[in-house]
Amino acid sequence: MTALPDITALDRSQEPALRALLDGKAKPLGALGRIEDLAVQLALIAGRPDPTTDRALLLVFAGDHGLTESGVSAYPSAVTVAMVATLLAGRATANAFAQVAGAELRVVDAGVAADLAPHPALIFAKVRKGSRNAALGPALSADEVDSALARGAAIAREAAAEGFDVLALGEMGIGNSGSAALLVHRLAPAPLAGCVGPGAGHDAAGLARKLAVLEQAAARADAVDPREVLAQFGGLEIVMMAGAVLGAAAARRPVLVDGFICGAAALAAIRLVPAAADYCIWAHRSAEPGHAAMLVAADARPLLDLGLRLGEGTGGLLALPLVRAAAALLREVASLDDVLAGRL
Incomplete structure (x- = not known):
């Protein structure tokens, strides 16, 4: 019997930090619904807060x-x-x-x-x-x-x-x-x-x-x-x-x-x-x-x-x-703090 690939479950301990990052974007809290959930999943898979989905x-x-x-x-x-x-x-x-x-x-x-x-x-x-x-x-x-x-x-x-x-x-x-x-x-x-x-x-x-x-x-x-x-x-x-x-x-x-x-x-x-x-x-x-x-x-x-x-x-x-929109939300959207401070 051939061994199956070794798969590491996602590290859910990073999810609160990612949710906080999304909550700090220039938008109302949770306003993008499922897209925000998808953004979190993509970031956890990539192991970084700026996942790429170009290819x-x-x-x-x-x-x-x-x-x-x-x-x-x-x-x-x-x-x-x-x-x-x-x-x-x-x-x-x-x-x-x-x-x-x-x-x-x-x-x-x-x-x-x-x-x-x-x-x-x-x-x-x-x-x-x-x-x-x-x-x-x-x-x-x-x-x-x-x-x-x-x-x-x-x-x-x-x-x-x-x-x-x-x-x-x-x-x-x-x-x-x-x-x-x-x-x-x-x-x-x-x-x-x-x-x-x-x-x-x-x-x-x-x-x-x-x-x-x-x-x-x-x-x-x-x-x-x-x-x-x-x-x-x-x-x-x-x-x-x-x-x-x-x-x-x-x-x-x-x-x-x-x-x-x-x-x-x-x-x-x-x-x-x-x-x-x-x-x-x-x-x-x-x-x-x-x-x-x-x-x-x-x-x-x-x-x-x-x-x-x-x-x-x-x-x-x-x-x-x-999927690409969810990744772009994390990478491209300004924080509300930066918007209010004029740091665009």
């Missing part, structure tokens, strides 16, 4: 799922390859949002069921060509879970070493909302029926078929240990994202967590190493029904509520300006 990187992890063989998705696995090509061509929604938010975007091949051509924005980290069908047996072996966790952590650490201040996570993988539902069902825990949503666009009949397949998978294994849950029900892009959360936290970088599927990965990371929760910034409340239970389980407060359920890291990119 941001979105990592979109891609993988295929054996569950699609049983009809959990309205689309075939071939769409994963097509959307990866769209991301690498710069024409996906995530590309447009990344350009607006001022973030770099890279795609990680965690387990796409095809051979992808080299591309400057593609990180090759494939563990295998897609997961196995979790309705019939374990989706991944224990070694494959360990490999995906380790590769995700390494990718995050390398991004931090490259100078990125903020990491945002996203995903692309047909069938991955089914895998995420099973993970949340066991890791929250929460009733499976409440974790299953439309994903990429099921109608009522498709949603009923999806639930039946996932119930079959859940009945097959009673795993509750995080690593075993990931082996039984996980997808490679989800497991690798969990590793990236751990790697980013070990490198003391804030992680913008996107919606339901990315959130399942973050919840798995927190179940593996609870201190990782300190480094997660939950970008938005997804329209996927299982996200509510996930947020409760992670004790998370999302920044936005826009009815999103696209994935790709789009919610994280929309929340990035709020």
